[in-house]
Amino acid sequence: MDFSTFNHAQPAEAAAVLRPCVDITRWVEEIVALRPFASRNELIEFAGRAANPWTAEEIDGALAHHPRIGERAAGNSAEAGMSRKEQSGVVRSPEVQAALEAGNRAYEEKFDRVFLIRAAGRSAEEILEQLQKRLHNSPDEEIAVVAQQLREIAVLRLEGAIEA
Numbered sequence: 001m002d003f004s005t006f007n008h009a010q011p012a013e014a015a016a017v018l019r020p021c022v023d024i025t026r027w028v029e030e031i032v033a034l035r036p037f038a039s040r041n042e043l044i045e046f047a048g049r050a051a052n053p054w055t056a057e058e059i060d061g062a063l064a065h066h067p068r069i070g071e072r073a074a075g076n077s078a079e080a081g082m083s084r085k086e087q088s089g090v091v092r093s094p095e096v097q098a099a100l101e102a103g104n105r106a107y108e109e110k111f112d113r114v115f116l117i118r119a120a121g122r123s124a125e126e127i128l129e130q131l132q133k134r135l136h137n138s139p140d141e142e143i144a145v146v147a148q149q150l151r152e153i154a155v156l157r158l159e160g161a162i163e164a
């Protein structure tokens with residue numbers, strides 16, 4: 001959808017573009033309510049700080065839409081397509097794949113949620129390095145990192161969804 005159409009669309013139509021970026025209603029509704037934005041850049045910039053901070057409940061609700069790193073998102077929803085595209089660069093050797101799977105399991109064991117990282121533009125090795133580093137975080141430290149990664153993914157998705 002182009003910026004001008006988004007800016008003047010019906011609220012439900014605008015919300016439908018935002019929802020696949022991150023499934024957090026407060027974020028979607030704040031952006032829809034603030035339209036019309038003066039520019040695409042202003043929209044993107046606001047999206048980077050809207051509904052801050054997200055609660056742990058909001059984050060965990062949104063995580064349900066994110067496949068594990070190394071797992072291919074199934075289905076033909078907008079989110080699944082975005083996840084596949086974001087993870088398309090995460091090509092990996094069998095060894096790295098095995099290490100990612102073990103890392104995901106250890107992470108879920110410790111934090112009781114899926115390991116989330118902004119995968120776009122990152123190699124499997126870098127993701128594995130981040131996973132192993134973050135495993136040492138305390139739960140409070142880690143939820144802040146997860147929130148930042150989720151927001152980066154949301155903004156990247158929004159930039160992809162709204163053409164100039």
Ligand SMILES: NC(=O)NC1=NC(=O)NC1=O
Pocket residue numbers: 065066067068069082083084086087114115116117118119120153
């Ligand atoms: N578990 C994940 O980190 N998933 C994802 N990261 C992305 O950048 N897209 C995803 O679906």
